[in-house]
Amino acid sequence: MAQLSDDCFAFGAPLMPIDDAVAHISSRLHPVEETETVPLQSADRRVLAADITAPIPLPPFTNSAVDGYAVRGDDLPQTGERAFPVERRVQAGMSPGQPISEGRAVRIFTGAPMPDGADTVFMQEDARLEEDGRAILPPGLKRRANVRPAGEDVAVGKTVLRAGHRLRPQDIGLIAALGLTGVEVWRRVRVAVFSTGNEIVAPGQIRGPAQLFDSNRFMLIAMLARLDCQVTDLGILNDDPAVISQSLLGAAAEHDLILTSGGVSTGEADHVKAGLESVGSLVFWRVAIKPGRPVAMGVVRGTAFIGLPGNPVASFVTFAHIARAAIQALAGERLSPQFSIPVRTAFSYRKKKGRREYVRASLRKAADGSYEAVKFPREGAGLLSSLVETDGLVEINEECTRIEPGQTVDFLAYPSLI
Template identity: 70%
Template sequence: MAQLSDDCFAFGGPMMSVDEAIGIIAARVAAVREVETVALEAADGRILARDVSAPLPLPPFTNSAVDGYAVRSRDLPTGAEAAFPVTGRIQAGTSAAEAIQPGHAMRIFTGAPMPEGADTVFMQEDVRLDEAGRVVLPAGLKRGANVRPAGEDIAIGITALKAGQRLRPQDVALLAAFGLTEIDVTRRIRVAVFSTGNELVSPGDRRKPAQLFDSNRLMLMAMLDRLGCAVSDLGILRDDRAALAQGLRQVAGSHDLLLTTGGVSTGEEDHVKNAVESAGSLVLWRMAIKPGRPVAMGIIAGTPLIGLPGNPVASFVTFVHVVRPTVLALAGASQQKLIPMSVRAAFSYRKKIGRREYVRATLRRAADGALEAMKFPREGAGLLSSLVDTDGLVELGEGITNVEPGQTVGFLAYANLGSG
């Protein structure tokens, strides 16, 4: 379990940028050290614990890239087509019984190893057979055509995958091509999630007229699950300073991260702030981001705590820019910069300079084929429908003050935000 100092998240400035926040997290959060071995079929989404060097070349032997006829390059026709006797047939998974003879061709299929002496393959679509059963090969083919040399993809011994990578299906395929059946990964980050407030009840419980069903907690748990975390649901903690402080101390020792939504601000009814300060230390970050507001960063018994805003859209956006990099840092993963896709704005918008803003938008295909982003028609960080009925977020940087229709903007799809 990584242990952090109480002043780990201290920040002296009045307002920090999103990039500053991510930089502080990446530099000051200590990665967990525990490693576990998992079967390859369970490796997707896990963080690679050690570099993987290629134990064999890929492909492991020189083979044909097509169905056709293998020949020696010194026999290639130059001025006109030529007929070659066909001796032998090599299917994928078998090897030629003998070397190719000068002036001869061998029938070969995709993936089959090249016979000794042959280094070029004619595609079967480019040749014909004459009455004597010889294959007629056209002139002009270059030496080495349609052949995949051993190690063409990956040479033996090179670093194929680096520690800190979040494994994807294609990475799993590469490990399987090496013949591996298991891999060392960082153990899952253990995150305890809870909501706060007497105004909340869990879905399925009886709701009083002045209460709301808790939606943020379930959203955050789903996003953590997509990041590969082991999530503990602590439910809703009521507004009692002493009970909150005691509960936080109890779970801190068995988790790598504590995550709360709502109740951590400067209001007189935001009791979690006082409870966290009683159990550990707390810093309220003022981030130059919209939607969003101060995010609580703290340490309880060496375990980091993050308090997100209570409004669902603000909670979603700050999760992406605070919780996601924290989880990656704890797992020892490389920070994966979110790269917006360029699209065309189909809306007008005004914003303050010096603040990064995220506009909820839907994509559509314009008449000229270009992708356009349409802004959700209503504002408000409490509108869950604005997340449900849109495709992602238009990112407007700190230096932008206005957007006009036709302007190129950056778009972050939800599919890339929730999964890391």
Template identity: 65%
Template sequence: MAQLSDDCFAFGGPMMSVDEAVAIIASRVGAVEEIVTVPLQEADGRILSGDIVASLALPPFTNSAVDGYAVRSDDLPSRKEAAFPVSGRIQAGASADEAIKPGHAMRIFTGAPMPEGAGTVFMQEDVRLDASGKVVLPPGLRHGANVRPLGEDIAAGTVALERGLRLRPQDVALLAAFGLTRVEVRRRIRVAVFSTGNELVSPGDVRKPAQLFDSNRFMLMAMLRRLGCEVSDLGILRDERMALAQGLKKVAGTCDLILTSGGVSTGEEDHVKAAVEEVGKLVLWRMAIKPGRPVAMGIIGGTPLIGLPGNPVASFVTFVHVVRPTVLALSGARPEPLMPMPVRAAFTYRKKIGRREYVRVNLRKAKEGAGFEAVKFPREGAGLLSSLVDTDGLVELGEAVTQVGPGQTIGFLGYADLM
């Protein structure tokens, strides 16, 4: 398990920006050290533990990029078409056993190795056969056209994939192209998740009139699994300081991260802060973010803890900006900065300076011109689950922004890009 110092999240300022929070996490959280080997079929989403060096060039031999006719570059027609006898045929997967003869062409297919001496391929759509069976080639083609040289894609011995990469399907394809069947990755990090609050019951249990079914826990566990975590569901802890403290102490050391939802504000019945201080050390961050703001960061027995707000939208947004970078750092993954896509606003909005805000929106084709525009969800409130379900993503409004008007360029983050 990753062991962190008790003061690794310490921060002296009264209000922390989103960028400051991410910088602290990236610089002070260490990665898990255990390495495991997984089959290529299970590599998607895993974190590479070391660089992948190309064991062979790609492509491993010079080959044709099209179906057509290969010729020597010295024989290329320059001013008018010319007819060439066809002296051979090379299929993909076959060897080019004979060198091409001067003044001759060879029938060749996509992926087939180029015969010795040949340097250019004419596409079959651009040629014709004359009555004698010769192939008539047009003028103007340059040396090397329609040919894939050895190592054109990747040279042997070069670093093809760097350590810390979260593997994607295209990365898995590259590993397969090198002939690999297994790959070394960091082990999945283990995250223990629970909610707090007497007002909550788990789906399937009996709900009293003044209680709510716990939704945050299931949302957070789903988001964690999309980041490749092994998740333990610890259920709901009641609003009792000692019960919370004992529950936290029990799980610390068995996981790499503890994630809670609710109870991190400053109300009389918000006991997470006191419970963490009972068995560890806590820093309560007040982040300059809306929705969100109160986030608990702490250490219990060397295990980091993050306490998110109880309102679902605030929990979602702070997960993206606090939990996501923490999980990536613990996993040994390279940072994955969020890159908002520029769109045009189709709404009016005012906000306070010095605070980053995230507005729930839908995208639609702009009525005039190309591109997309963002339409604000008609209702606000950090407790509206429908505002996450019925929208496409978030618009990010930076600290310096005070108002937005129709037609203004703003940054959009789609939900799929946040995990």
């Protein structure tokens, strides 16, 4: 595992724009050092460690795009219908046989290889078959119609996927079409997750009258799984700096990232802060984002530590923008802008300048067929229902101070965030 310096997260400015935070992370965190080759069946969501170059063209041979009749371009009817004796049939998977004869047609099916000399296919719907077996073909078809040339999709030698790309099902389909059985990927990022605090208990345990069930840890583990991390659940740690220190040291030895939420603040009684500072370094980033609070960034024996806010919505949002960027950097994934779609607002909103804000909203279809964003009716970074009952986040940039109904804004759907 790559070792980080204790001061790698140091940042001098009092308020950190979110874009600067992401840039700071991506410039200081580097991919895990190990790679492995995995079969395609296990490659979904893995990050490529090497480019993939096409060893063959796609399609590998010229073939028919439709069921119909293949002919030579020189024999195409020009002014009226023409009768073509059908000399044979070629189905997908068959050899095309001998070259096509002049003035003849070959009955051909979708995906079947084109016989030498044939370069045009009439769709069977446009043909008429006579009782004597001749195909009557109409005029007007252009040469090379309904034919898929070899290499039309992918030329041999083309780089089809770059290192740093997180694989999707369609990517795996392309790799399989090239005849490859495995891919070289970065090792999965190992993340240790824990919670602290006497005020929380694990689901299924007896909850005291002043306690809450630990929800953030399970939410974070689920989000990490979507990024294909190898997660270790350390559970709930006791509010004891010595216990926390030893747990952090043990986690740092076996993981690339340590992640928690809540319990890390600038308060005097913060046990995680005390435990962390006894074995590593800790800085608080005042990220210019709402919902969100200062994000704790630290290093324990060369391993990154991130402490997200304790309120569930703030934890979710800062994970999507801070922790996600860290995991992508560790995983060797190329960072790309989050995909947003323009929608109209169905609400008014006021905010301070200099801070990027994310408003929980649902999408509904307006009378004109376009989509508009409807704000969740209640505020509060502790409302888990606001994440469950909405479709995504309206992103309001730093310079904007007010939103009015009918204004176009950027909308980030939840699947684009995790």
